[in-house]
Amino acid sequence: MLTNKTITFLGAGAMAEAIIGGLIRNQIVDPHNIIATNLSDTTKLEKLKMRYNIQTTTSRTWAVEQAEIIVLAMKPKNIEEAVREIKEKVNNDKLIISVIAGIPSSYIEDLSGSKSRVVRTMPNTSAKVGASATAICAGRYSTGDDLETVSLLFSAVGTVTVVPEEKMDAVTGVAGSGPAYFYYLIEAMEKAAVESGLTSEEATALITQTVVGVGKRLQDTSKSSRELYEEVMSPNGTTEAGITLLSERNGQDAMHDAILKAIARSKELGSVFTESK
Numbered sequence: 001m002l003t004n005k006t007i008t009f010l011g012a013g014a015m016a017e018a019i020i021g022g023l024i025r026n027q028i029v030d031p032h033n034i035i036a037t038n039l040s041d042t043t044k045l046e047k048l049k050m051r052y053n054i055q056t057t058t059s060r061t062w063a064v065e066q067a068e069i070i071v072l073a074m075k076p077k078n079i080e081e082a083v084r085e086i087k088e089k090v091n092n093d094k095l096i097i098s099v100i101a102g103i104p105s106s107y108i109e110d111l112s113g114s115k116s117r118v119v120r121t122m123p124n125t126s127a128k129v130g131a132s133a134t135a136i137c138a139g140r141y142s143t144g145d146d147l148e149t150v151s152l153l154f155s156a157v158g159t160v161t162v163v164p165e166e167k168m169d170a171v172t173g174v175a176g177s178g179p180a181y182f183y184y185l186i187e188a189m190e191k192a193a194v195e196s197g198l199t200s201e202e203a204t205a206l207i208t209q210t211v212v213g214v215g216k217r218l219q220d221t222s223k224s225s226r227e228l229y230e231e232v233m234s235p236n237g238t239t240e241a242g243i244t245l246l247s248e249r250n251g252q253d254a255m256h257d258a259i260l261k262a263i264a265r266s267k268e269l270g271s272v273f274t275e276s277k
C-alpha cells in the first residue's frame with residue numbers, strides 16, 4: 001500500500017467512485033482506510049460499500065474527523081455548504097484535495113480558516129478505466145510532500161501533470177471536459193453509421209477501435225494532428241469529401257469556441273465563489 005492514511009471522500013458520485021476504484025484496484029490504499037459520504041443518497045453509499053468494501057457513513061463530520069486526507073468531490077454549488085459544515089473539524093494536519101471544477105484553492109483555504117493544506121486537481125471520467133489525464137496544482141499552504149502524495153494517488157487512475165493554478169481553468173475546459181467532446185462526436189458517427197446500414201453493434205465495434213487506434217497513434221508519433229489527418233486524406237477521396245464539408249460548416253471553429261466556452265465557464269464558477277466570500 002502506498003499509504004495507510006485514512007482518506008475521506010466528501011461526495012460519492014461519479015468522480016469519487018472512479019478514484020476510489022483506481023486506488024483499490026492498484027492497491028494504493030486499503031479499502032478499510034477509505035470513507036465515503038454524501039449529502040443524502042444512502043442507496044449510493046450502500047452500493048459503494050458492497051462494491052469496494054470501503055466504509056460509508058451519513059455523518060460527514062465524523063468522516064472528516066477520521067480523515068488524514070479529505071477529497072472534496074461535490075458539485076461546485078455544494079462546496080460552500082460543505083466547507084462551512086466541516087470547517088471546525090479541519091486543521092492544518094489534514095490534507096484537502098479538491099476535484100471541483102473552477103473553485104480556487106484559496107477559497108477552500110480561506111473558508112476553513114486554518115491555513116488548510118489544499119491541492120486542487122482536475123481528473124476526467126477516463127479515471128474509471130485508469131486513463132485519466134489529471135492535472136494538479138499546489139495551494140498556498142500545501143507542501144512538496146503533499147503534491148507528491150496527490151500525484152501518487154492520482155497516478156492510480158491515469159497520468160498526472162503538475163501545473164500552476166492559473167492554468168487549471170484551461171485544463172478543465174480541455175481535459176476535464178475533454179472526454180465529452182469525443183463522445184459527442186462518436187454519437188454523430190454512430191448515427192451516420194446506422195443510417196448507412198451498419199448495425200448498432202457493428203458501428204460501436206468499428207468506432208471504438210477507431211478511437212482506440214487514434215489514441216495509440218497519438219502516443220506513438222511526433223507528427224502534428226494536421227499531419228495525421230492529412231495522412232488519412234487521399235486526393236479527391238472519401239476523407240477529403242468529409243473534411244471539406246466540415247470546413248465549409250466551420251466545424252473546427254465550433255469545436256475551438258466550445259472549448260474556450262468551457263474554459264470561460266470554469267473561470268466563471270471560480271469568480272462567483274471568490275466574489276461571494
Ligand SMILES: NC(=O)C1=CN([C@@H]2O[C@H](COP(=O)(O)OP(=O)(O)OC[C@H]3O[C@@H](n4cnc5c(N)ncnc54)[C@H](OP(=O)(O)O)[C@@H]3O)[C@@H](O)[C@H]2O)C=CC1
Nearest residue numbers: 010011012013014015038039040041074075078082100101
Ligand atoms: N464528472 C466529471 O467528468 C468530472 C467532474 N469533476 C468535478 O467533480 C465533482 C463531482 O462531480 P461528479 O462526481 O460528476 O458529481 P455527482 O453529482 O456524481 O456527485 C456529487 C456528489 O456530491 C455529494 N454532495 C453534495 N453536497 C455534499 C456535501 N455537502 N457533503 C458531502 N457530499 C456532498 C452528492 O451527494 P448526493 O448524491 O447525496 O446528493 C454526490 O454524491 C464536481 O465538482 C465536478 O466539477 C471533475 C472532473 C471531471
Ligand SMILES: O=C(O)[C@@H]1CCC=N1
Nearest residue numbers: 101172175176177178
Ligand atoms: O462539466 C463539469 O463541470 C465537470 C468538470 C469537468 C468535467 N465535468
